[in-house]
Amino acid sequence: MVTIRLSRRGAKRAPFYQIVVTDSRARRDSGYIERIGFFNPVARGQETPLQIDLERVDHWLARGAATSDRVAQLVKQHRKQVAAAA
Numbered sequence: 001m002v003t004i005r006l007s008r009r010g011a012k013r014a015p016f017y018q019i020v021v022t023d024s025r026a027r028r029d030s031g032y033i034e035r036i037g038f039f040n041p042v043a044r045g046q047e048t049p050l051q052i053d054l055e056r057v058d059h060w061l062a063r064g065a066a067t068s069d070r071v072a073q074l075v076k077q078h079r080k081q082v083a084a085a086a
Contacts, residue, residue: 001023001024001064001065001066002021002022002023002024002033002060002063002064002065002066003021003022003023003024003065003066003067003068004019004020004021004036004057004060004061004065004066004067004068004071005019005020005022005028005067005068005070005071006018006019006020006028006039006068006070006071007019007020007022007028007029007032008028008029009029014042015041015042016038016039016040017038017039017040017041018032018035018037018038018039019035019036019037019038019039019052019071019074020032020033020034020035020036021033021034021035021036021056021060021065024066034056034060036052036053036056036057036060037050037051037052037053038050038051039074050074050077050078050081051078052074052075052078054075054078054079054082057075
């Protein structure tokens with residue numbers, strides 16, 4: 001099964017996550033099928049804390065991919081931001 005989940009990058013005490021499409025049996029930071037965004041929980045100033053390609057998320061969800069709980073929250077949050085900006 002295909003899953004949309006977070007893959008950790010960044011240094012110790014400075015987390016940075018990529019939002020990736022991957023095989024659900026793969027390890028957290030192993031290879032992935034496609035990178036569809038990122039999440040920076042410690043963004044400061046003009047840094048972008050969240051960026052997601054919603055078209056690709058919809059593409060993978062239409063093909064049966066599941067999201068992790070945290071990614072589902074982030075996608076919902078990003079959809080609200082996009083709707084408010086439009």
